[in-house]
Amino acid sequence: MPELPEIEVLRRSLEPHLLGDRIERVEVLNPALREPVDAAGLRRSAAGREVAALRRRSKYLLIDLAGGRTVVVHLGMSGRLTLAPAGAPLEPHEHVAFHLRSGRRLRLRDPRRFGMVLALPTADLSADPHFAHLGVEPLEPGYAGATLAGAARGRRGPVKPFLMDATVVVGLGNIYATETLFRAGVHPTRSVARISERRWERLASSSIEVLRHAITQGGTTLNDFADGEGRSGYFQVALAVYGREGEPCPACAAPVRRIVQAGRSTFYCPRCQK
DNA sequence: CGGGCGGCCTGGAGGC
DNA sequence: TGCCTCCAGGCCGCCC
Numbered sequence: 001m002p003e004l005p006e007i008e009v010l011r012r013s014l015e016p017h018l019l020g021d022r023i024e025r026v027e028v029l030n031p032a033l034r035e036p037v038d039a040a041g042l043r044r045s046a047a048g049r050e051v052a053a054l055r056r057r058s059k060y061l062l063i064d065l066a067g068g069r070t071v072v073v074h075l076g077m078s079g080r081l082t083l084a085p086a087g088a089p090l091e092p093h094e095h096v097a098f099h100l101r102s103g104r105r106l107r108l109r110d111p112r113r114f115g116m117v118l119a120l121p122t123a124d125l126s127a128d129p130h131f132a133h134l135g136v137e138p139l140e141p142g143y144a145g146a147t148l149a150g151a152a153r154g155r156r157g158p159v160k161p162f163l164m165d166a167t168v169v170v171g172l173g174n175i176y177a178t179e180t181l182f183r184a185g186v187h188p189t190r191s192v193a194r195i196s197e198r199r200w201e202r203l204a205s206s207s208i209e210v211l212r213h214a215i216t217q218g219g220t221t222l223n224d225f226a227d228g229e230g231r232s233g234y235f236q237v238a239l240a241v242y243g244r245e246g247e248p249c250p251a252c253a254a255p256v257r258r259i260v261q262a263g264r265s266t267f268y269c270p271r272c273q274k
Numbered sequence: 275c276g277g278g279c280g281g282c283c284t285g286g287a288g289g290c
Numbered sequence: 291t292g293c294c295t296c297c298a299g300g301c302c303g304c305c306c
Contacts, residue, residue, distance in 0.1 A: 002299060034282075034301080059300075077299055078284075093284085112283045114300060157277055165277095166301085173299055222299065223286080262278060265297085 004171025005214035014228035018051045025099040045069040045119030058170035070122040076114025145201030152192040160188035161262045180207040187273040241267040
């Protein structure tokens with residue numbers, strides 16, 4: 001489900017509640033996620049620790065704890081991480097619950113089980129195999145057309161899967177790569193070898209605009225995304241082409257087309273995207 | 275080595 | 291109402 005904007009929205013919604021609170025107890029209800037949850041390790045790392053910071057890297061939420069360890073949460077496709085009041089009943093597909101000093105519990109539900117939860121030493125995060133290969137953060141300084149152009153040098157293949165390649169730039173999944181291409185006026189099948197400097201600049205700035213706009217709208221809720229307090233996002237109404245096969249392009253009214261690239265749906269306007 | 279594809283899972287939607 | 295097929299926001303490993 002969630003791409004960069006959704007995780008950033010989640011981070012911001014949880015931050016005021018979790019900062020300074022303490023994880024009293026960790027309950028692993030069902031360890032079967034993409035990587036089996038190491039219940040004992042998670043407990044050792046997190047139980048009795050105060051939350052020192054909430055960060056995000058790529059599509060991972062990072063919960064830094066006092067004592068030098070970080071709880072890493074990935075929502076996969078269908079994960080939800082929400083705060084529940086004390087005594088709230090277990091919900092279906094609840095995998096992990098962090099019981100807080102405040103009485104609430106931070107719980108992870110994930111029907112499709114593509115998510116993950118692990119605890120790592122905070123200082124070594126970037127060296128961990130989950131993070132070591134990741135590319136630049138698109139909302140941090142230094143990301144620009146030259147970043148993309150440099151990564152594309154010597155490569156071939158269509159630009160859409162390239163934008164979704166997390167070793168190049170992180171956070172762009174199927175929705176936001178699709179919307180970025182529309183905003184930049186670039187055809188999704190165009191080879192990365194045939195994109196000008198100016199187009200790379202446009203792609204970079206378009207991606208930043210799309211991501212920022214989505215964050216201000218609370219992310220995109222197609223089915224299951226919700227922030228830490230269970231609120232849905234609104235960006236789905238602002239999607240220009242994603243999920244809109246056959247509907248008129250918002251710019252020129254030509255019917256939006258759907259194709260499949262690398263096994264994923266791509267939507268584009270055949271007139272606006274060259 | 276880079277790119278494409280299947281597989282991991284469950285649930286919801288739509289067709290019949 | 292029920293059954294079947296298709297599809298879904300991520301990511302990894304295998305294959306060519």
